[in-house]
Amino acid sequence: MDLKIWILFALATQSFAAVSSVEELGTLSPSSNCDVAALGKALCDQRIEVVEEKLKGVTTLMNQKLCEFQIKALRESGEQQKQICEYRIKEANQQISNAQKSAKTRTNGRNVPEPVASNLMPLFPGSKYYISKEKMSWHLASMFCKSNGMELASIETEAENNAILGVIGNENPKESYWLSGSDFGSEGTFYWTGTGLKISGFTYFERRQPDNHGGNEHCLQFWETSSTLAWNDHQCQLKFRFICEVNENVL
Template structure:
């Protein structure tokens, strides 16, 4: 007989743990189809297949770089037709969404993607990369024109005075061949200003979103040690 075992104490902990602020510790919880605890459990008979192995991993962002709060939940089951699997997947989605909503940084959701707009201080390209990584994110890469227009629309509405915004684009590896350093992918669309990139003084190797006038946004190459605002993004 296949058993789905539900530990009520575990579920209560699961729904509340997203409210915790993670510190410098790392815990590993394993919730298998046979419950580790006796209290608050029930079983439903189905068939003989082993159930999914549940894993909740909590720790600092160095250990769990893909989580803004140092928490990750997953299981090893891959049977998408199993109704219990679907229930499991919905619970995972819920916990992960709560993790994002309760990030230590105020994330903005644009078209299903999550961003942190660094408005209140400026730094160079490399320290911007470091800041994003330390907070479980990546410096902005622009994969589509739609994503770029969503970013520009947000800047126009909420941060109209921003003139220089770092992205993760760079041609430091090969002059003229820009890649998104956060993903390693080549830049597959462009929105350069007229005559750009120009590698002025032979030192401009990092890609910014620049603004001139009221609403004229465009890409520009700049010296990587220039200090600008920047945008971090949370990758799924």
């Protein structure tokens, strides 16, 4: 056999062996004429396709893991929000429970403690009243009311006046009761110290009162008259019963 022909035959045999070792390369076209360069390019292309397929699989896996991670994060976030919400509801319910258990009546940030609160009487719409059995000077009576979350009573309408009289007049008409009225610093002009308002419009003064008898009567009270109780100015240091008032709107 001619040497040239033998060499070409050997090269062709090696090329076909290389092609057959590549998976899924396929059969060469008869027109390739055993082109070594074409064989190399085909082999390279096949390898690139294999790598690309593997990359596609990795990318798909990465996207799946990322999606699973995001779902997990959302679930955890939702669980945290649920726990926070439940905690807030629990706290709110606890506050409500504490308020319901409290035996104190509130007004302007102060407390009306027991047993004073249990003795409050709703004599007139919008207010409750504490009618004392104790006797004190006007100043001490005022301090007692304030320290228990109330004020000495301020009477601003005839209806309110009649409601209070209906209780104290029937209980013991011979007792006198301090109210919040005073003319300290404004001689002859009385103000309700419980509200800061001037006593005007409705009044219930006894005839010829207030008279500042002896120049030393500056505090207002329900005073026993011949037939009933009426308003009168009296000496503030004297001890009488008293009436405290608390506004129901701020209880």
